[in-house]
Amino acid sequence: MQPDLWELYSLMYKSRLFEQAVKKLWNDGKISGEMHLAIGEEAVAAGIVSHLKEGDAMALDHRGTPQMLMRGVDPVSLLCELLGKPEGLCGGMGGHMHLFSEQHLAASSGIVGSSGPAAVGFALAAQHLRPGAVAVAFFGEGAMNQGMMMESMNLAATWKLPVLFVCKDSKIAITTVSSSVTSGSLFNRAKSFNIPAKEIDGTDVEMIWLAAHKAIDEARRGEGPSFLLAHCSRPEGHFLGDPLIRITKNPLKEMKDMAPALLKSILKPKGAAVRERTESLSSVTSILGQTTKAQFFNFNDPLDMTRKELKSDKNRLEQLEEKIEQEIKQIVINALNGNTDNKKAVT
């Protein structure tokens, strides 16, 4: 079987525009709290979610809006939820980190690593109640160091549960470079549980679709869990307003507040030796400078890669994009008006 690139591109483009609209609404102050966008992770979401059908479950992390959208949750009620409206998917109770749709067996959590056990439980229920159904856990590489994630892998492997563990590796967890707090390779970690593992370019939706196809097919046949390690970046940072991005984009403005206290502190008597202090300072500048630039600004856009392949049919591509753009505009209008009944007009 081969993936339908048009379908996958359509899912990714819709998700991208949806999240760009979310970004604008957040900037306008219409969405409160933190906002973790999954821009950059669309290929991982599309390549996997497009395989899911009724009875399959998704355990999502704090960055799960695209999966909900791609799984078929009504986009207006999804956006209403992010806007905190009573018409929202969860009546404004959950927000973007706590999206729930029982109909789609989709549950989210803002606790890092919790999608591991959540997927295991969904898979256990599937084994009993819905043979052939699967559960997918989405999480970042930071979650791989949570005990509960490793415990979940062991449990899924021991019980041969139909779980697909999907690790979206951005190499940075908030401000901590993951390699600095992680020993060994994540790929080998999964393999050590006897879980078939695959390392993959998280921007290549075709490869992700194929890998997911194999893993999900095996899980449906009762062959147990799989692990996908997908490398992708998130150019919007950990969340909107990420201080690392702010400082890198506008160092003079941001450092004006930060630098005097830092300088004062580093020059204080009593403390570490000069060499250690210099090391600390260079580690901070490295995070702020090179690391941040590499993480956020050398963005390998998963949409570009697919778009290139579809460009040969320029007319069809333009029409598709135009259609999705109109759709998203209408979703935003309907959501701002709390008009979830109008959803028929947009689908």
Next chain:
Amino acid sequence: MKSKTFAQAIDMALAQAMADDPNIIILGEDVQMLRVNLFSRFGRDRVRNTPISESAFVGAAVTAAMAGLKPVVEVMLVDFIGVAMDAILNHAAKVNSFSGGKWQVPLVIRAACGGGYGDGGQHQQSLWGWLAHIPGIMVVVPSNPADAGGLMLTALEHAGPVIYLEHKLLADYWLDYMGIGDRKTVTFDVPPNGARGPVPDKLSPVPPGKAAVRQKGSDISLVGVGVGVHRCLQAAGSLKTKGVAAEVIDLRSVSPLDIKAICESAEKTGRVLVVDEDYREFGLSGECAAVIMEAGIRAKYARVCTNDTIPYSRDLEEKTLPNTERIISAALSLMS
């Protein structure tokens, strides 16, 4: 005395203590950036970034403390403490008792708490009552910069485990990360005297379990911690215009609880209203009522708390967290 922010006062207390005691180390997620001033002065061995492995690093901090270090371990938000609860509930809190009082765990667990910026019920809880329920743990909740610094020193000097909670509406950097994010389009009900205030040039510890009377009054006692204290003070201002003289008590620490201060005020006013951002049932508010009854004091009692899971929507959240209107209305009912 200099005017400082809540966050600056905590940093100052830690710097002061770390300079004097080389055994104090900080560990937790992102602490090299969150505590960048301390990191640059004390180096990577004393300010350690951890992976997102709360059960391991909080558990390790317990025995590190037993073996001579004095760790200040950070779990970012108190909501995330769930992952490390075993280390706290079954280990940090128990070692001293199990060892017949012979072994101490001088550990500080630092976390941000509280809501009021629309981040949902998994990032905005208070949980101090839930934590203080466990014997063997001190739980402190400062309401202003001077206490934020002082109580950090209290925590560091205490021989046993302490949970130190900083409210996100008071600690400006947390509100900036979690609520503002460089936007000018959002507003929050930040208590100005809680977020910034006078701090002594050299901090000293606040006596453990010692409440502070923030305003004297004879008609009703308003009792709270953290941001709740400021909501009480605001309510007291409105009550004054209605001829009601409210006394405002800042408990400062939930455990140990200043029973004497609560009872003295209850005896004087005969009316007690507990304002608690933590959950209503089985928590601080009920405990306050219990200590008053145990002391044999006859007082009218009411409470304004968080009754349910905190909603994400700002409108619903506003109604769920204790607010000044609810406090005034409950106070006036007690007066009638």
